[in-house]
Amino acid sequence: MKLPTEFPNLDDLLRQMGVPFRPFAVSDPKLDRDLEKGKIVGGDEVEVASNGTLEYKGRKVVLYIRDMKGGLPKYHVVDCRTLKMMRSAGRYKRYVVTRRTDGEFLLNFSDNLQRAEPKTHRLHICKNCLWLELNMKYRYTVDAFPLVDWFNAIDPGYEPPPIDGLYGPITTPITGSPSNYPPDWHLRSLQCRERANWQCEKCRIDLRLRPQRRFLHAHHIRGTGYNNPEDLIALCIRCHAEQPGHSHMRNLRDYQEFTEKYGHLNYWG
Helix, strand or coil, rough: CHHHHHHHCCCHHHHCCCCCCCCCCCCHHHHHHHHCCEEEECHHHCCCCCCCCCEEEEEEEEECCEEECCCCCCCECCCCHHHHHHCCCHHHHHEEEEECCCCEEEEECCCECCCCCCEEEEEECCHHHHHHHHHCCHHHHCCCCHHHHHHHCCCCCCCCCHHHHHHHHCEEECCCCCCCCCHHHHHHHHHHHHCCCHHHHHHHCCCCCHHHHHEEEECCCCCCCCCCCHHHEEEEHHHHHCCCCCCHHHCCHHHHEEEEECCCCCCCC
């Protein structure tokens, strides 16, 4: 689903960044499938367009690190200072190029290097890409960047793939079951939390300050297959963890940090 009214300044921003955008020059279905899943390439194979966007064999791509030892990585949509630093340090070859736009990325961790069966994780955009290069500090948060609309804007030849056909059943670290998140989930989550004025709709804790916003989640009332506004409620991570089937969230780093910061407050009776 395209939401052009929620992306009012992107066209102007992209025009300011440089040259007109071009659709695919040559059809290559196998390459397109590989790029949707994620493809390991040499650092010198990734080109930086004059407008700062990233390309591989004429396709606009995003970059991220797939093989990890610690926390979740960020993904990159433009040649930001982080990518420049990694390139100068000789670590650019760690990146994978992809055209996947549902916010879920395939990752391998050091304790589970079964390359044939990586798991999907929801990643956030790099802050340097969003706030310094794109100048979107006050319009979008790192967890609510509408990646599919970004691709539609920078690449007229882009068509979102049939997710189920490409990847099969998708599991997430939160649900452990097939993911029914729509491609614009980041935006729907943001709108849900904004409607609640960045307050938990159960305990009413105020999390409107930007560093605390990551502790407020959009919870599916009837399950992940229902994503309309009336199906979502804004819950702090503690109240979210109390919902049926969500006790595993107590193992998350954000949950531990949240309880350390706010556990002494009498929000939960």
